[in-house]
Amino acid sequence: MTSAPSIEPRFLVNKHDLGVVAVGFSGGQPKAGVDAAPMALIEAGLIQQLQDDLELNVEYDGQVHSYSEFIPADDPPFRNMKQPRFVSAVTQQVSEQVYKYAKEGKMVVTLGGDHSIAIGTVSGTARAIRERFGRELAVVWVDAHADINTPETSESGNVHGMPVAFLTGLAKEERSDIFGWIKEHHKLSVKKLVYIGLRDIDRGEKKILKDHGIKAFSMHDIDRYGIGKVMDMALGWIGSDTPIHLSFDVDALDPMWAPSTGTPVRGGLTLREGDFIAECVAATGSLIALDLVEVNPSLDEHGASDTVRAGCSIVRCALGDTLL
Amino acid sequence: MTSAPSIEPRFLVNKHDLGVVAVGFSGGQPKAGVDAAPMALIEAGLIQQLQDDLELNVEYDGQVHSYSEFIPADDPPFRNMKQPRFVSAVTQQVSEQVYKYAKEGKMVVTLGGDHSIAIGTVSGTARAIRERFGRELAVVWVDAHADINTPETSESGNVHGMPVAFLTGLAKEERSDIFGWIKEHHKLSVKKLVYIGLRDIDRGEKKILKDHGIKAFSMHDIDRYGIGKVMDMALGWIGSDTPIHLSFDVDALDPMWAPSTGTPVRGGLTLREGDFIAECVAATGSLIALDLVEVNPSLDEHGASDTVRAGCSIVRCALGDTLL
Amino acid sequence: MTSAPSIEPRFLVNKHDLGVVAVGFSGGQPKAGVDAAPMALIEAGLIQQLQDDLELNVEYDGQVHSYSEFIPADDPPFRNMKQPRFVSAVTQQVSEQVYKYAKEGKMVVTLGGDHSIAIGTVSGTARAIRERFGRELAVVWVDAHADINTPETSESGNVHGMPVAFLTGLAKEERSDIFGWIKEHHKLSVKKLVYIGLRDIDRGEKKILKDHGIKAFSMHDIDRYGIGKVMDMALGWIGSDTPIHLSFDVDALDPMWAPSTGTPVRGGLTLREGDFIAECVAATGSLIALDLVEVNPSLDEHGASDTVRAGCSIVRCALGDTLL
Ligand SMILES: [Mn+2]
Ligand SMILES: [Mn+2]
Ligand SMILES: [Mn+2]
Ligand SMILES: [Mn+2]
Ligand SMILES: [Mn+2]
Ligand SMILES: [Mn+2]
Numbered sequence: 001m002t003s004a005p006s007i008e009p010r011f012l013v014n015k016h017d018l019g020v021v022a023v024g025f026s027g028g029q030p031k032a033g034v035d036a037a038p039m040a041l042i043e044a045g046l047i048q049q050l051q052d053d054l055e056l057n058v059e060y061d062g063q064v065h066s067y068s069e070f071i072p073a074d075d076p077p078f079r080n081m082k083q084p085r086f087v088s089a090v091t092q093q094v095s096e097q098v099y100k101y102a103k104e105g106k107m108v109v110t111l112g113g114d115h116s117i118a119i120g121t122v123s124g125t126a127r128a129i130r131e132r133f134g135r136e137l138a139v140v141w142v143d144a145h146a147d148i149n150t151p152e153t154s155e156s157g158n159v160h161g162m163p164v165a166f167l168t169g170l171a172k173e174e175r176s177d178i179f180g181w182i183k184e185h186h187k188l189s190v191k192k193l194v195y196i197g198l199r200d201i202d203r204g205e206k207k208i209l210k211d212h213g214i215k216a217f218s219m220h221d222i223d224r225y226g227i228g229k230v231m232d233m234a235l236g237w238i239g240s241d242t243p244i245h246l247s248f249d250v251d252a253l254d255p256m257w258a259p260s261t262g263t264p265v266r267g268g269l270t271l272r273e274g275d276f277i278a279e280c281v282a283a284t285g286s287l288i289a290l291d292l293v294e295v296n297p298s299l300d301e302h303g304a305s306d307t308v309r310a311g312c313s314i315v316r317c318a319l320g321d322t323l324l
Numbered sequence: 325m326t327s328a329p330s331i332e333p334r335f336l337v338n339k340h341d342l343g344v345v346a347v348g349f350s351g352g353q354p355k356a357g358v359d360a361a362p363m364a365l366i367e368a369g370l371i372q373q374l375q376d377d378l379e380l381n382v383e384y385d386g387q388v389h390s391y392s393e394f395i396p397a398d399d400p401p402f403r404n405m406k407q408p409r410f411v412s413a414v415t416q417q418v419s420e421q422v423y424k425y426a427k428e429g430k431m432v433v434t435l436g437g438d439h440s441i442a443i444g445t446v447s448g449t450a451r452a453i454r455e456r457f458g459r460e461l462a463v464v465w466v467d468a469h470a471d472i473n474t475p476e477t478s479e480s481g482n483v484h485g486m487p488v489a490f491l492t493g494l495a496k497e498e499r500s501d502i503f504g505w506i507k508e509h510h511k512l513s514v515k516k517l518v519y520i521g522l523r524d525i526d527r528g529e530k531k532i533l534k535d536h537g538i539k540a541f542s543m544h545d546i547d548r549y550g551i552g553k554v555m556d557m558a559l560g561w562i563g564s565d566t567p568i569h570l571s572f573d574v575d576a577l578d579p580m581w582a583p584s585t586g587t588p589v590r591g592g593l594t595l596r597e598g599d600f601i602a603e604c605v606a607a608t609g610s611l612i613a614l615d616l617v618e619v620n621p622s623l624d625e626h627g628a629s630d631t632v633r634a635g636c637s638i639v640r641c642a643l644g645d646t647l648l
Numbered sequence: 649m650t651s652a653p654s655i656e657p658r659f660l661v662n663k664h665d666l667g668v669v670a671v672g673f674s675g676g677q678p679k680a681g682v683d684a685a686p687m688a689l690i691e692a693g694l695i696q697q698l699q700d701d702l703e704l705n706v707e708y709d710g711q712v713h714s715y716s717e718f719i720p721a722d723d724p725p726f727r728n729m730k731q732p733r734f735v736s737a738v739t740q741q742v743s744e745q746v747y748k749y750a751k752e753g754k755m756v757v758t759l760g761g762d763h764s765i766a767i768g769t770v771s772g773t774a775r776a777i778r779e780r781f782g783r784e785l786a787v788v789w790v791d792a793h794a795d796i797n798t799p800e801t802s803e804s805g806n807v808h809g810m811p812v813a814f815l816t817g818l819a820k821e822e823r824s825d826i827f828g829w830i831k832e833h834h835k836l837s838v839k840k841l842v843y844i845g846l847r848d849i850d851r852g853e854k855k856i857l858k859d860h861g862i863k864a865f866s867m868h869d870i871d872r873y874g875i876g877k878v879m880d881m882a883l884g885w886i887g888s889d890t891p892i893h894l895s896f897d898v899d900a901l902d903p904m905w906a907p908s909t910g911t912p913v914r915g916g917l918t919l920r921e922g923d924f925i926a927e928c929v930a931a932t933g934s935l936i937a938l939d940l941v942e943v944n945p946s947l948d949e950h951g952a953s954d955t956v957r958a959g960c961s962i963v964r965c966a967l968g969d970t971l972l
Binding site: 550551552580595596597599600603633637646647648 | 846847849854857864866867868870871872873874904914915
């Protein structure tokens with residue numbers, strides 16, 4: 001049982017208004033099913049809980065977008081990327097959807113979909129925050145993976161492993177139909193990015209993180225310091241004067257709690273640690289947007305409902321639900 | 325493999341004598357089966373282990389009490405409480421059973437039964453400690469729930485959600501057949517109550533905890549500080565000069581370790597954390613009574629034996645069993 | 649995905665050369681199957697991973713030794729020990745195999761087999777380190793059990809519960825066919841031994857640990873301080889000037905992660921904590937040998953692959969694999 005959050009937001013018009021974008025998109029990776037996540041989360045009662053328990057005014061267009069109108073006639077790989085035009089067009093559209101809410105000073109919750117959609121969500125909030133406050137956004141990226149491959153370092157070519165590279169400008173492309181639409185005002189500084197939960201990093205990614213001095217807390221750090229201290233360090237790095245976009249890949253959780261996801265990796269966060277991260281970000285009062293991605297209800301017959309429940313729990317915690 | 329405890333008790337006549345009360349009672353909540361817990365714990369070898377491994381002199385009347393002689397002819401709800409006369413009469417009897425051992429300076433272990441029986445156990449030890457030492461008792465309440473609803477704030481009307489309210493006087497009733505038997509000498513001060521493990525608190529309960537400044541460590545605190553620091557804080561709050569009654573609801577443990585219980589809640593204590601809490605309380609030398617409640621062997625076919633084993637482990641640790 | 653370790657070893661000739669000894673031996677305890685562990689680990693890709701991902705030069709004779717040539721015609725119990733002549737002969741042979749690599753300044757990885765084989769591995773490295781540096785070895789023994797029973801304190805007579813007693817000289821025997829081959833240069837000082845993960849200690853063992861002031865971190869300590877602080881304390885005790893032999897019994901892990909082992913005990917290390925221990929020892933640069941023992945693929949139909957994977961993970965971490 002929960003109650004209305006008491007946190008006063010620093011960068012939102014009020015603490016009640018919330019926009020939801022339901023992104024039924026799986027084109028950034030090869031496994032079907034992740035597009036069904038938004039509906040599974042909603043059917044599990046997520047929006048109802050936000051309205052009833054957390055007393056939020058939820059603005060939601062009532063539909064899970066499939067973006068089928070953006071499927072190109074032909075979409076051959078480009079610079080190793082799979083389905084590059086489709087992913088580009090969808091994320092551009094998501095960027096607009098998220099921007100619209102964020103520009104009004106509303107909290108934005110995006111229910112994915114695979115993690116490629118964060119190209120849309122973060123670019124949308126980054127632009128809105130620049131326009132509203134003339135400043136940069138910070139991103140807390142909670143994930144087993146760094147998702148910072150460039151098209152050239154990626155082995156798979158799946159764009160859900162590249163969103164951070166495009167958002168930070170480490171990957172660039174001029175073609176307007178393949179991420180050329182990402183302009184400076186959409187971008188994220190590598191200095192404003194903090195990872196939590198990393199444990200399966202490609203060799204090329206390790207080099208990128210090191211070369212750019214990107215702040216990253218792996219599972220090793222969480223074991224060493226405890227999640228309490230890690231969150232102190234992560235949020236201390238960001239500071240109290242910066243709006244935060246939380247992009248939460250459910251595969252950050254251990255498969256014991258969230259098995260139904262495309263690329264599970266053992267040795268992850270407990271459900272408690274996942275909730276704790278969301279609670280700590282909420283408690284800053286600086287949260288302005290949340291993505292919940294990579295729930296794939298079709299992958300694990302028994303574990304799907306656990307994974308969906310874990311996802312709902314993360315969202316509620318990020319929106320101010322507390323135990324006491 | 326274990327060995328006799330080496331802790332010198334501060335508030336017991338000696339470190340060997342122990343009274344066991346087996347309370348086969350399920351009337352404080354709607355699910356059958358929790359009344360079978362004492363027998364399941366005993367059949368799993370609990371009393372034998374206390375005698376053989378911990379070298380305790382166990383006084384036990386050899387029977388699991390069902391209290392059927394206290395079933396009233398008619399027991400309609402009163403102030404929203406279900407089975408109020410039956411629960412009142414049973415807990416009054418349990419209070420006498422526990423008082424008898426505690427008055428003699430013996431450690432008392434009560435095997436429940438649902439958590440409503442703590443109305444009996446804590447009132448019995450509170451009275452005995454007042455008579456023996458002229459002072460108040462502290463209670464460490466380990467639970468997913470706060471069990472501090474009043475009849476009026478409770479949605480379910482199940483008394484196992486209300487024991488702390490009656491024990492602290494936050495809930496009162498004059499009728500002698502419905503908890504009117506609880507007198508001042510039976511009561512617990514809200515300042516002497518410490519919760520550990522909370523994670524499913526009703527909205528009314530949140531307000532009660534806040535309004536009365538009740539010390540509570542939720543799962544959020546355990547994640548933030550670690551269980552080691554939390555126990556330092558919890559026991560520091562109580563101080564070294566106060567007898568401790570430990571009331572342990574097995575649903576404080578995560579369902580991964582204790583699934584067979586009436587109201588399981590995810591995100592709970594690990595078995596290790598549960599044992600650790602019991603070990604730390606034991607190490608104070610101030611423990612004078614222990615309740616183990618809400619084991620329900622009939623609820624989870626596969627998990628029942630795990631839950632029973634977890635319960636045995638908690639009891640052994642609270643009575644001085646150590647790893648090294 | 650992993651990368652070549654960057655740690656400069658303090659006590660090895662270089663950071664690339666590694667000798668593997670595959671010990672298919674189960675004679676130190678009664679359950680068949682633990683002799684199949686080396687093959688299961690190798691078939692799971694362990695050696696390949698060391699070569700490809702960690703860029704190690706692996707020297708391996710390509711065979712899992714069964715030591716059938718050492719089976720004595722007659723091997724009755726002696727001083728309560730079961731199969732004493734067979735275990736003695738095999739461990740003497742293992743000692744030579746390990747010594748050969750260690751003497752050359754190579755890292756030695758021994759894949760067991762039950763934990764009795766550590767009589768061979770530690771005696772082999774202790775001798776080599778004395779010859780190479782004129783100094784003593786430290787041993788980090790990660791285990792649910794202390795394995796420090798003498799033949800007289802052991803209830804079972806299984807030698808896999810006695811290796812530490814023979815290695816430290818707490819157990820002695822003159823007969824050359826029953827561990828009389830263990831000479832002073834093979835031995836380990838009790839001051840150079842550190843346990844991590846203990847939770848099932850025999851009463852006689854508790855007394856031994858206490859009487860000799862042996863450094864031991866039980867699960868209670870890990871809960872109290874967190875694994876990060878425990879590793880600081882454990883490695884601080886050893887100091888930075890001492891070569892380390894890590895003897896890792898997979899039953900140190902909780903059965904949730906490593907169920908397929910001969911004597912599982914609940915309340916153990918998480919997989920993350922196990923990896924963390926190995927990573928921390930690796931990071932000292934002082935590791936000169938690693939044993940991975942007690943994986944028994946035949947004991948748990950569903951859990952065998954998890955246990956094998958956990959074992960591979962521990963080995964990779966100890967050899968310098970890192971998350972970031
Ligand atoms: Mn991701
Ligand atoms: Mn991921
Ligand atoms: Mn309770
Ligand atoms: Mn409860
Ligand atoms: Mn062991
Ligand atoms: Mn062992």
